[in-house]
Amino acid sequence: MGNTKPTCPYCRTPIPETQAEADRNSMKRAEANDPVAMRQMGANCAFNEGDYSAAFEYWTKAAKLGDVEAHNQLSIMYLNGSGVDKDEQKGIYHLEVVAIGGHPEARYHLAMQEGRNRKIDRSVKHLIIVANLGHDKSIQKLMLAYKAGRVDKEEFAAALCSHHAAMVAMKSPQREAARR
Template sequence: MNTLGALHFLKNEYDDAFRYWKQGAEVGDAESHFNMGVRYRSGDGIEKDEEMGLRHLEKAAIAGHPLARSLLGCYEDDNHRYERASKHFFIAASFGCCQSVLMLKYYYVDGYISEDEYAGSLR
């Protein structure tokens, strides 16, 4: 379902793309939730809806999608909730998300996490 949605999205067939992603999300596909979350947050191909976007990103993150988890960390960071953001980044980093490791480096430099915590994220 996710792949069919992506193919339709690339052809600017947004209604079909979201129909397939919705079907994928209904059966718990993390990538479908991720794609819907990103598109709802950006308004790319659908009316922008931040709350709906976050809801889909949360479902993708719970299903183990590292980049969704990292984007949730960025959302928390943008809202100055650094402790919550760092937790998202730690989880995503444990799945190998390079962006989250980089964010944790900045958190270490800025004093939001300890040297031991940062070193642990690199392991």
């Protein structure tokens, strides 16, 4: 009847039976410059072993290969000073890459960072973009900006309409069932 052993849905190789075998496979993928494998190796180093310098190396390599989530991890490291010297400029650079990559939460954090740096116009633009994607916290912040006179009525109304449209577009019977 054939092989009944479970296989990877992508490469069809048998799923590793031991953690050591899985670690060898991950290392092999990382050595082959697979950015996802490098990101996962970095996460393992940081979150399981507490080795932020090794995580930084893996995430830097993965980011150079275009992995957006690796940029996200680097932004967190630089903004918090976790395992590296705190560097707001580098943190914002990586956060911008993640935001451009389409990560709504990263764009929201970028908006908050710009607000802390008193770049209110840039912060509002980021909030409008992410509100258009249906991000709830951003519409709340835009409402505060509107009340403070930082956003005009038309901009706020347009963002509110776009936010609502995005929320409606995301509704589906499957999501409702999962929520329950």
